[in-house]
Amino acid sequence: MESQVDAAEEQPRPGAKPQPTDAEKQNVRERDGLLLARKRIMNQVESSSNQRYTESLQLALAEIDAKLAKLG
Secondary structure (H helix, E strand, C coil): CHHHHHHHHHCCCCCCCCCCCHHHHHHHHHHHHHHHHHHHHHHHHHHCCCHHHHHHHHHHHHHHHHHHHHHC
C-alpha cells in the first residue's frame, strides 16, 4: 500500500507545472534584479540634466541589456 502511495506522489498531476530547478530559480531572480535596475536607470536618465551622467547611464543600460539578452 505504501509503495502505491509513494508512486502516486512521484507522478506529476495532469496540468500541474513542473517545479523549476535551482538554476531556473536563480535565472529568474537575476533577471528580475536586472529589470529593476534597468527601470531605475531609465528613471534617472529621464530626470538627468547632466550630459556626462546621462552618457554613463546609457552605458549602464547597454550593459544591463546585454546581460538580459544572455539570460534570454
